[in-house]
Amino acid sequence: MAAVAHDPGADAPGVELRLLARARRRNRAAGVDVFEGFYQAYLTAFGCGVAVLLASDAVGDRKLTPHQMATVVAHGPGVIGLGVAAVWAVAIRSGSRGGPLVLPAADVRHVLLAPVPRDRALRSPAVRQVRFAAFVGLIIGAGLSVLASHRLGGGGVPTWAPVGAAVGAGVGASAAGLGLVCSGRRVRPWIGLLLALAVLGWSGLDVGLGRVTSPMGLVGQLALAPMRFRPGSLGVAALVVAVAVFGVLGVGGISLEQAERRATLASQIRFALTLQDLRTVVLLRRQLTQEQSRPRPWIRLGPLSAGRRVVWRRDLRGLTRWPPVRIGRLVLLGVVAGAALAGAFAGTTPLIVVGALALFLAGLEALEPLAQDIDHPDLPASTPTVPGELRLAHAPVPFAVMVVVALIGWATVVVMAAAGVFSLHLAVTVGAALLLPSALLGLVGAIASVVMEPPASGGDFLPAEIAGVKVVLRAIWSPALVLVGLIPLLVARSALHRHVAPGPAAVSASILPLMVGILGVAWLRFREDVHEYFSMTAATAQKQDRPA
């Protein structure tokens, strides 16, 4: 202890850190079943292959007209730049809150508190982070460019895929680098927010002006190089490399307070993901970003009344304490849903999945009060009410929130139509028909996710292939329900192609989703009764089968 001499002449800390990492890897590897690892890799590759094939098929729509091509060449870089700006803005925000590194909690306690230069200790995790972000970007970039090649021409997949992969990798690496720069320089969250808004604003200006003045727009130009190559856009590559290198070199300045908080919450998020518990992931993500309800509500409500309305009023109180960032997120999800559905209507069918996911996430946000009851089952169980009635009473306020989100989406589409993207009449009529089904099914998808029981552990002796399919179905079941609410959009698009009025077609097609939605809400109320009915039926059948 105190008498033990510190040995500054011992092996360089880098050697000790490498030995530590090696020992951990060795111990982890000892507990891994190699064949299981190969099998998981095989399943993942198989799943990715199927997804790419399906996506390619789904996007196999018509090629753009020459006029549309010219529009893409003129405005595409700005629009893609806006997407890049969104990624960079998220990275800046994450960096200002200690991201993107997520260290093991033990590393924070033992390595970062040791007398070892932190930049040395964190260099390796930082490089891994940049590498991983670049890889994810590469995959997404390649995938998107393959989809784009179907409609944009310009040399086909062999030309588009390498360009998309390179641009995606660059965007991923630079995003990780930006995050590391912000966390290493301890950029305060409010400054991070301002920077993120500035990046978005600059890019938005590019879109508005129809010109490229920002680095994000240059990235957009690079991404569209197969259509039109502009040599000047290559300069942005230097910026990307500089940001990544600067981020890695400056990572030693990170805040231990933030690093420790991220370490704890991120491990919980991983655990929640293994249970496919999206609700917990949403909750923990809020903690990670230190998103707290407002101590003072936006509007003061009167005292709680008795009876069923007490639940509504409790839900309303929660709503009045939403922090601005959550309200902003709901608005953004509404805008994304509207824009994605407009894109799907215009011909890029896979965008309907983006729209559904946006509505699903909005539903998870809106369903907060019910989710809290599910998180703390003792509380509702201690009240003298039928559980189903209590759950049902939680539905109206989130539904009202979802209607607002859908209205925002509709308004987005109307604005796009007014800007000349497509017919205003179509936006108004089809949007109106979609309003209720999308809001209701967005909520029902979230309900299905929140009330879902955790996966059974053990006792499930299904073959691996069937068990895998079951896991996938569990994961996609809730968001897929939201897709049902968007069926009227596809029906309206089909009607338009057949020269039939799309508005009335969408209204007729909304009956099925509305019925599914009502059934979903009814499931909230009668869940236990249905379970009990099936259990009794099964028990009766077993009794009858038994020999006398």
Add this chain to the structure above:
Amino acid sequence: MTDHDLAPALEATGLTKSYGIHPALEPLDLAVAAGELVMLVGPNGSGKTTMLRMAAGLLEPTDGTVAIDGFPAGSLDARAALSYLPDNPVLYDDLSLVEHLHFIGRLHGVPADELDERGAALMDRFGLTHRADDLPVTFSRGLRQKTSIAIGLIRPFSVLLVDEPFVGLDQPGKRALTELLVDAYDQGATVIVATHALEFAEVAKRCIGLRDGELAYDGEASAAQVERLVS
């Protein structure tokens, strides 16, 4: 002799911490001289852990400064001088007990030839020898706490900060820990222990009491005094 040799082992100047609008520690001025054995007491939420974590460099002060041996908390020199034993043990799930002692000892510059001997002595003291090659993920709360203490004591330090060390320990563990803390003090280290264990007042030389984030007492330690401060 340098300024740092003359500096207090721990010095807080206007040290403040707030979580949002909630103050956890009001501006605190405090100095602990080298070689003191201090008991830090106070009811739950009084700011003990917050103060220790800021001194360890794990929390950033909202305002004010804290220094270890004259070096800013969290700096390389402060980290070389300090050992912090947290109230919640955080261990690698993929390193055995003996590997924890070895690698963390090496990171703190313990000469390789001393590590085996010191590690064996600490494990023996806490009855952990037969679990040396086990992963802590299989340990009980008490065993994890003992492992965490062994890690904290294997490294060189001149200042030892200890947060609620007796929680989860059995009687032999508590006895062994008290002896080790007194040993460290006897060898010239500054030892600051945040605890609710009244019996520690028998060995502590000074008691610092916090209440609602403010300094409530600073003087001699006695069981009666500590009980009054904790209640």
